[in-house]
Amino acid sequence: MDFVITILEQGLIYGILALGVYITYKILDFPDLTADGSFPLGAAVSAALITKGINPYLTLLAAFAAGVVAGICTGLIHVKGKVRDLLSGIIMMTALWTINLRIAGTSNVPLFSKETIFKNSMTEKIFTGGASSYSTLIIVLILAVIAKLLLDFYMNSKSGFLLRAVGDNDKLVTALAKDEGNVKILGLAIANGLIALSGSIFCQEERVFEISMGTGAIVIGLASVIIGTSIFRNLTFVKSTTAVIIGSVLYKACTAVAMRNFEPQDMKFITAALFLIVLLISMERKRKVKTHA
Amino acid sequence: MLELKNIYKYYNPGTVNEMCLFKDFNLTVKEGEFVSVVGSNGSGKTSMLNIICGSIPVESGKIILDGKDITREKEFRRNRRIGRVYQNPALGTCPSMTILENMSLADNKGMKYGLGRGINKGRVDFYRDLLRPLNLGLEDKMHVKVGSLSGGQRQAMALLMSTMTPIEFLILDEHTAALDPKTADIIMELTDKLVKEKHLTTIMVTHNLRYAVEYGNRLLMMHQGEAVIDCAGAEKEALGIDHILAKFNEISIECGN
Numbered sequence: 001m002d003f004v005i006t007i008l009e010q011g012l013i014y015g016i017l018a019l020g021v022y023i024t025y026k027i028l029d030f031p032d033l034t035a036d037g038s039f040p041l042g043a044a045v046s047a048a049l050i051t052k053g054i055n056p057y058l059t060l061l062a063a064f065a066a067g068v069v070a071g072i073c074t075g076l077i078h079v080k081g082k083v084r085d086l087l088s089g090i091i092m093m094t095a096l097w098t099i100n101l102r103i104a105g106t107s108n109v110p111l112f113s114k115e116t117i118f119k120n121s122m123t124e125k126i127f128t129g130g131a132s133s134y135s136t137l138i139i140v141l142i143l144a145v146i147a148k149l150l151l152d153f154y155m156n157s158k159s160g161f162l163l164r165a166v167g168d169n170d171k172l173v174t175a176l177a178k179d180e181g182n183v184k185i186l187g188l189a190i191a192n193g194l195i196a197l198s199g200s201i202f203c204q205e206e207r208v209f210e211i212s213m214g215t216g217a218i219v220i221g222l223a224s225v226i227i228g229t230s231i232f233r234n235l236t237f238v239k240s241t242t243a244v245i246i247g248s249v250l251y252k253a254c255t256a257v258a259m260r261n262f263e264p265q266d267m268k269f270i271t272a273a274l275f276l277i278v279l280l281i282s283m284e285r286k287r288k289v290k291t292h293a
Numbered sequence: 294m295l296e297l298k299n300i301y302k303y304y305n306p307g308t309v310n311e312m313c314l315f316k317d318f319n320l321t322v323k324e325g326e327f328v329s330v331v332g333s334n335g336s337g338k339t340s341m342l343n344i345i346c347g348s349i350p351v352e353s354g355k356i357i358l359d360g361k362d363i364t365r366e367k368e369f370r371r372n373r374r375i376g377r378v379y380q381n382p383a384l385g386t387c388p389s390m391t392i393l394e395n396m397s398l399a400d401n402k403g404m405k406y407g408l409g410r411g412i413n414k415g416r417v418d419f420y421r422d423l424l425r426p427l428n429l430g431l432e433d434k435m436h437v438k439v440g441s442l443s444g445g446q447r448q449a450m451a452l453l454m455s456t457m458t459p460i461e462f463l464i465l466d467e468h469t470a471a472l473d474p475k476t477a478d479i480i481m482e483l484t485d486k487l488v489k490e491k492h493l494t495t496i497m498v499t500h501n502l503r504y505a506v507e508y509g510n511r512l513l514m515m516h517q518g519e520a521v522i523d524c525a526g527a528e529k530e531a532l533g534i535d536h537i538l539a540k541f542n543e544i545s546i547e548c549g550n
Contacts, residue, residue: 156411156412159408162398164387169384171384175372179367
């Protein structure tokens with residue numbers, strides 16, 4: 001049972017990351033590697049603020065804001081500097097490593113003795129007895145649902161329509177008398193905000209900040225997006241945002257089951273192998289290879 | 294009124310492949326004019342449209358719209374007053390969004406794209422009324438993604454979307470070239486109807502000499518960055534396809550084609 005709960009918890013936390021990757025990869029068609037830097041950025045911001053004694057819930061907002069800034073930087077490098085999308089992300093990802101270290105102070109910040117969004121005086125009052133083992137899952141679920149609903153609301157707004165249009169046909173955005181560059185920057189900002197938020201929740205759940213925790217975040221995000229959108233491709237009543245979160249939980253379940261039979265150091269290989277299998281099974285590969293390679 | 298004054302445009306400047314397309318090019322389009330532009334490939338038709346819309350910069354010269362110099366104005370800003378339909382039907386619409394979403398996007402042009410609902414339910418019937426006269430059945434497919442429509446249907450939508458909000462200029466860049474003859478005729482009739490209804494000043498580039506003669510009240514033939522034929526009003530009425538074709542051949546022989 002604990003095994004299933006852990007999968008659900010982590011799957012939902014990475015689900016918020018996947019929502020961000022969904023924006024860049026599916027909507028903007030932008031291979032944004034900033035994710036590997038903005039995920040630990042959110043964690044670093046939260047860890048640093050929690051260590052200073054700031055309310056952990058407020059650090060979620062701070063983490064989101066930090067991610068937004070990182071996304072804006074990637075966007076500015078790409079749009080104003082006219083640097084290729086992939087390179088813009090790589091530049092920011094690399095720079096963020098140092099920035100994260102500076103923010104957190106060291107490469108490892110333990111939060112075991114601190115109050116987090118999961119363990120504080122309030123949650124201890126609400127979740128008592130048998131419910132306490134589900135408290136983390138319930139909080140994560142609430143956060144994931146809020147993130148999803150807010151994103152759904154945004155995607156159905158006028159601004160969201162423009163964001164969907166820019167990845168599809170940027171000429172149309174120009175024709176609508178809007179600067180397509182600014183729309184792209186906005187999209188990257190929201191995406192990286194969500195990714196940093198996910199990083200912040202993750203480090204509070206793990207009760208530790210690790211500088212290398214972001215390595216491979218983009219792979220997890222992409223795999224979740226691709227699993228989610230290909231499974232629910234023909235079910236139009238399932239919103240893409242829901243599909244992506246479910247995809248994240250499924251991916252987490254796959255890795256968790258696989259890891260039972262392997263050593264911890266095999267983790268990254270399993271991640272990569274599973275991602276490849278996901279790509280081979282879903283037909284996603286064909287379209288992307290043709291248009292981008 | 295739109296004026297192009299002393300336009301100079303080079304391609305590949307500073308290289309051995311430097312090519313001068315426009316050398317002291319001048320053009321004045323009066324309000325309410327419907328200009329058809331014909332000419333061989335590379336004669337500067339599309340470049341002229343791109344210069345007007347701001348898609349490509351000019352080396353020197355001035356672009357004046359209603360007395361205001363817009364030479365340095367960015368493309369997206371100019372588009373507030375300009376509607377443009379491309380040759381490729383895919384460029385005028387968003388394939389992954391539904392007809393209704395596309396229409397709503399276009400309906401909001403010139404306004405703020407904020408956090409308000411993307412679809413205004415009160416406008417749905419208005420969109421249906423716009424689509425109905427096309428006789429393509431699009432009004433019953435409001436929730437169908439535009440990507441699954443045919444080229445002709447998409448081009449009809451692109452035309453409607455680009456003229457939905459109040460604009461002053463309509464730029465048509467071979468907008469019937471990718472369509473079959475029957476669909477092209479339908480789109481051309483729709484164009485003429487919209488231009489007349491909304492009193493749009495229009496510049497239409499076309500390879501179809503029949504359209505160039507039949508539609509519009511001014512005809513321009515471009516050749517090597519110059520207008521070799523420019524006639525309007527009664528003079529244009531008198532112009533036949535044969536005459537244009539003769540001129541076309543004359544130019545082509547000069548070029549050695």
